[in-house]
Structures are given as structure tokens and as C-alpha cells.
Amino acid sequence: MAYTAYDWQQTLAEKADYAESRLHHGLPVVALSYPQGLLLLTLRKNQQKIFEVYDRLVLGALGNPSDLEAVRQFAVDFAHAEGYQRSTEDVSIQRVVSFAVSPVFKRAFSDPRRMPIVLKSLFAQLGETPDEDVLFTLNYDGEFDRHSSAACVAGTAEAQRRALEALEEKPPSNQKAALERALYAWTLGRWEPEGESDNGKPVLPTQAQAKEILEEHLKDGFRVEATVLQRGTLRERKFIRLDRDDLSPFLPKAGAA
Amino acid sequence: MKTASTNGDFLRLLQGQGITPLEAPSIQGLPAHNPAGSVHGTTVVAAKFRGGVLNISDRRATANNVILYDEADKVMALDDYTLVSIAGAYASAIEAVRFLKHSFRYYARSQLQELSLEGKLAEVSRVLGQSLAGALQGIGGFIPIISAFDRKAGAGRIFFYDIMGARFETREFGAAGSGSVQIKGALEYVVREKGPFHQMSLKKALKEMFVLLDIAASLDAATGGLAGLLPVAKVVTADGVAQVEEKLLADAYEAALGTRTPPGGA
Numbered sequence A: 001m002a003y004t005a006y007d008w009q010q011t012l013a014e015k016a017d018y019a020e021s022r023l024h025h026g027l028p029v030v031a032l033s034y035p036q037g038l039l040l041l042t043l044r045k046n047q048q049k050i051f052e053v054y055d056r057l058v059l060g061a062l063g064n065p066s067d068l069e070a071v072r073q074f075a076v077d078f079a080h081a082e083g084y085q086r087s088t089e090d091v092s093i094q095r096v097v098s099f100a101v102s103p104v105f106k107r108a109f110s111d112p113r114r115m116p117i118v119l120k121s122l123f124a125q126l127g128e129t130p131d132e133d134v135l136f137t138l139n140y141d142g143e144f145d146r147h148s149s150a151a152c153v154a155g156t157a158e159a160q161r162r163a164l165e166a167l168e169e170k171p172p173s174n175q176k177a178a179l180e181r182a183l184y185a186w187t188l189g190r191w192e193p194e195g196e197s198d199n200g201k202p203v204l205p206t207q208a209q210a211k212e213i214l215e216e217h218l219k220d221g222f223r224v225e226a227t228v229l230q231r232g233t234l235r236e237r238k239f240i241r242l243d244r245d246d247l248s249p250f251l252p253k254a255g256a257a
Numbered sequence B: 001m002k003t004a005s006t007n008g009d010f011l012r013l014l015q016g017q018g019i020t021p022l023e024a025p026s027i028q029g030l031p032a033h034n035p036a037g038s039v040h041g042t043t044v045v046a047a048k049f050r051g052g053v054l055n056i057s058d059r060r061a062t063a064n065n066v067i068l069y070d071e072a073d074k075v076m077a078l079d080d081y082t083l084v085s086i087a088g089a090y091a092s093a094i095e096a097v098r099f100l101k102h103s104f105r106y107y108a109r110s111q112l113q114e115l116s117l118e119g120k121l122a123e124v125s126r127v128l129g130q131s132l133a134g135a136l137q138g139i140g141g142f143i144p145i146i147s148a149f150d151r152k153a154g155a156g157r158i159f160f161y162d163i164m165g166a167r168f169e170t171r172e173f174g175a176a177g178s179g180s181v182q183i184k185g186a187l188e189y190v191v192r193e194k195g196p197f198h199q200m201s202l203k204k205a206l207k208e209m210f211v212l213l214d215i216a217a218s219l220d221a222a223t224g225g226l227a228g229l230l231p232v233a234k235v236v237t238a239d240g241v242a243q244v245e246e247k248l249l250a251d252a253y254e255a256a257l258g259t260r261t262p263p264g265g266a
Helices: A005-023 A065-085 A093-110 A157-168 A175-190 A207-219 A244-250 B010-016 B090-111 B117-130 B132-136 B178-194 B202-219 B246-257
Strands: A029-034 A037-044 A050-054 A057-063 A119-125 A134-138 A144-147 A150-153 A223-230 A239-241 B044-049 B052-057 B061-063 B066-069 B075-079 B082-088 B142-150 B155-161 B167-170 B173-176 B232-237 B240-243
Touching (some): A005 A093, A029 A119, A037 A119, A037 A175, A050 A223, A057 A223, A065 B010, A134 A150, A175 A207, A223 A244, B044 B155, B052 B075, B052 B155, B052 B202, B117 B142, B142 B232, B178 B202, B202 B232
Antiparallel strands (some): A050 A057, A134 A144, B061 B066, B232 B240
């Protein structure tokens, strides 16, 4: 039986439905620049979701853990081979995403015989200043968007938009402000609206309600995973994972990684 | 997605992509004329002090009797807890340092755990093995001294290598380069008469190193003296790798060499 253009379109729609349904309840990952660094934050149970890719590059994602592992390894391999052949300065997130990773997503998505890569990824690159930070969000179909200073991936497009608006509201002046904003934005990306206001838009949770959402997750066994690429550090390695002591002042109860 | 498992082995990653790293500049048919132990015009010294390991080097780069450059940096960080001081062919050494930095980081990022100190030392041996063919012909040989802060043991450690990659741990100090031959006895004298380096303060160890480097420069034409720029001095401690502050260097210069004007008027 011939495989028609209609069949192909139908397959893509079904693959998109499949990926969307699998990602719908995924926990968001948010990224936010501030003068001293670049923060990535999410909540997780056991599996790590944020990884160092290269000297100034980091990756966070929601979705299938084995897909994430394959993408992570691929990005790490690409970046290191590039960095060695040229220079560490020449490895950019734009090249990693648009030339290396995105085409692989696109191929997997448009090939009717293959499973899509069920992943929404966030790639970030630390610059000399927050304005020079570059962030990319990459969808399961290979589509990507470029952002500066703030980015988010969440279960749905609407949740993603809500979290991004919260992240972009006011540039944080330090790590403390960035962590507070990132946690609030994360809850907005996680929150599912129940009712609507008079103007047809959902009423967003207040800061206090957001804390409750966070607390519920911590009670359910989730932990905050937060990493920082430090700007202007003299250390060789710019990437650090924030520990329990760094995070506990911002959490309702102990829930740091 | 092509993710052939490399088990965190950077050399295997590059080879899998058709990249030949650390290509030994060996020329087929060229006989060995300047074998292991050949002239490495420089002086690099690593010595312990109370908080870790101090590395110091002169700044001269030479080719036979020609001074190529008097601002060379021969002490480099491989990662936040490992320093390498190099004597020998600068080109191969720099390439090896680039490879090792990538190799250590690649392992950590791909395997999600740090490469152990033992693993790092073995990787240095492997790199030396790669450049052996050229080194035996007198092209591209170099000798590294590795200084690390062993976070498990909570102490600084020093390792030196021969040109084939054999590794030895040293108790107090390690030195390499043509000038080191002149001062090894003096280093030993310092340990016996003034006490072990690992019990000295950084200030005291620095002063001793300045005196020794000055002696090396006065006895070895390939070692840069202290009349130009101050030597490169870096430390590795529990806090990681750091450059020794200018002020400490200037003080050490004065303590070691008295009223001579410090380079650059510091």
C-alpha cells in the first residue's frame, strides 16, 4: 500500500500528540541570568535533570530520562571534540543546538518509523555579562527558540509562557533574587489553572500560594536541583551545583538536592 | 543519535571522529640523535609548603643558544586541583596540556564523576607515551611535573615523570629542566638544613625558591634570570589553584635577593 502525503501528515500529528501527552505533566526547568552568574533550576526525584555540557554551557530538560541521557552525551561529545580541535571559546550553544542537536531531533520526529525524542530541552551559555548570555529552548520536533537572560521549558506551551513572563518581570540583582524569582516562576510553570477571572484569563497564584505548591512537591519527595555557571570566577570550572545549605533559606522546608 | 560509548575516554572520542591528537612529530627514517635526557632549557620547580604545593618557573624559552621569549608561562592549571610544570619542547607540552584539560573535563562531564587523581596521573603517562617516538628522535620531548591537592588525603602531592611516562612521587620537591640539574643538590641541602618544605610557610618556601632560581639562572644559560619579569609562581591548595599574589612575590624577591631592584619596580 502506498504511503501518501496524508499518511505522513497523520503520522506526524500522532507523533506530536504522543510526545505532548508524555511531556504534559513534566516538571519545568527554568533559567535566569543575573550579574554574577546564570542559574538553572528544577525539581526532581532521583534522576538528575541539569548537566554541565562544556566550560560555559549547561543543559536542562524534561521528558524521557534515556532520551535526555543520549542528548546530553551527544552534546558533551560534540562540544569537547570541537573545543579541542579549535578553542574553548569557539564552542557556542548556538552551534551545539542548531548544527548538532536540533537536526537529530528533526530527523527522529519526521521519520515515520522512529520514535520521537520525547524531550523539551533548555540549553544555556554564560557570557561576560547577563546581556551576553544565550539561551535556547529546543522542542521534541527539532524546533528551537533563542532567548536572552531568561528561558523555560514546561509541560505545556501555556505553562511555559506563564513561567517565562514571571522570569522576565524584573532582572534579578544577585543570586538570592534570582533563586527567589526562579522558584516562583517554576511554580507558575507547574501550576494548573482551575478557574478563570472575568477577563477570561486564569488568576495567577500569589507568592504565598506558590510557596504552598512548592511545599506540596517537597512533601511528595521532590528536591530542588539548582546549578550555577559563575561569571567572573578565577576557578577553572565555572559550573557548580547548589547544595542544601545554599537552597534551604529559600524553601518552605528542607528540600534541597 | 550517534553516541558510541567512549566510557569517558577523550582519546577514544577523538579517534572515533577521525581526529589524531598528540600526533608525534616523528620523521620516518630519521635516526635518534638526541635521545631521552636531552637538553630541556629551563628550570621548573615544585615544592611543598604547609598549605599545598608551590610551583615556580623561570620565564625563558630557548632554541639552542637563541632566546626566543622571556615571558613564557610554564606552570599551567590542568583543573582546579592540579598544576603542571613543563620542561622541554613547548609545542608538544602545550598540546599535551590542552589534551589533558579536555580529557579530565570530558571524563567528569560524560561520566558524571570526577576522574580520580590516580586516573589523571595515568592519563599523563599515556600522553607521554604518545609523544615518545618523536621524543626519542629529539623532537617534541617534554617532562611534566604534576602537583595536585589530594582532597582525600588533605595534602599536596608532587609527581614527576621520565620521558617514557614512568611516574614517581616525591616527598618534598620535584625539579625539571637544564637548570634543575644545578640546583637539585641545593634543594636537598635546604631540606636537610632548614627543614622539610612541607613544614614551611608559603612565604618561606617562596624565598627559598627565589634563591634557587637565581642560582639556576647564574649557572644555566637557558634559565631566565630574575632581572626581567618576576618568575611565574602558582599554588595548589585545598582552595584550588591560584596565582601567587604580586605582593608576596615582591616580598620574596626582596627577602631572597636583598636590595636589588625587583623587576618592573614592584
